Amino acid sequence: MILRRVIEHVKEQNWTAVALDFFIVVVGVFIGIQVANWNEARGDRALGEDYVQRLRADLERDFVATSDILNYYQAVRDSIVEADRLLSTDDGDARQLVIAAYRASEFASTPPNRATWDQIVSSGHLGLLPDGAVGSDLSEYYTFDESNAVTISRVEGSSYRQAVRSIIPLDVQIAIREGCSDVLNDFLVIAGFMNECRLQVDSSVLTATAEKLRSDPEISEELRYQYSRVASVINNSTGNVVLIERVLASLGGSEEKS
Numbered sequence: 001m002i003l004r005r006v007i008e009h010v011k012e013q014n015w016t017a018v019a020l021d022f023f024i025v026v027v028g029v030f031i032g033i034q035v036a037n038w039n040e041a042r043g044d045r046a047l048g049e050d051y052v053q054r055l056r057a058d059l060e061r062d063f064v065a066t067s068d069i070l071n072y073y074q075a076v077r078d079s080i081v082e083a084d085r086l087l088s089t090d091d092g093d094a095r096q097l098v099i100a101a102y103r104a105s106e107f108a109s110t111p112p113n114r115a116t117w118d119q120i121v122s123s124g125h126l127g128l129l130p131d132g133a134v135g136s137d138l139s140e141y142y143t144f145d146e147s148n149a150v151t152i153s154r155v156e157g158s159s160y161r162q163a164v165r166s167i168i169p170l171d172v173q174i175a176i177r178e179g180c181s182d183v184l185n186d187f188l189v190i191a192g193f194m195n196e197c198r199l200q201v202d203s204s205v206l207t208a209t210a211e212k213l214r215s216d217p218e219i220s221e222e223l224r225y226q227y228s229r230v231a232s233v234i235n236n237s238t239g240n241v242v243l244i245e246r247v248l249a250s251l252g253g254s255e256e257k258s
Contacts, residue, residue: 086210
């Protein structure tokens, strides 16, 4: 329609009308581009807000899980210290030694909720996040958690864990798992040990097991190295808790989670 009018005005040599038609076309194109840009920007803002909400939910779950993992490994560390003390004496409580030695070999691992983060990175949408969240803390958290997972895997595959569970009879291990083992949080993640340890095992079996643990010099040696592994997990998990708090603050979440 507009092209036909322009042709007619050119034939008539009505240059004023031609100029006016051209102006109308330019303004129409400009407005169309601006509207498209505005719609795109509005869509980006909505997508960015959705990312932020999903990241908050992921990180809040991670905060609870990581805090529980931290508490769990602190309990494992305490069991290592207790087992070391009881191994060094011949008249220590056999029941407590077996429990402490077993708990010192425990491990737990909770992977982060990273589906949203991976989607943001793979889609090239980091620019849609708030400026404060695009810094090092967010990417450092997910990278650092991967490093901690490697450290936890070393606890799982430790020679101490293999040695002590090779010595403790299977029926004793089953009894420990049934009445003296892990508890789960609301997310079904291991959060600590049972407060009350009910171990239904004959005392003579516990005494014989404690003697085997004390008589094996590798147990004490591996136990000391187990301490360093668990201490590394505790340090890393503590760092992850701090990172999560900072990232939540940058995303507009609560700065004080603990």
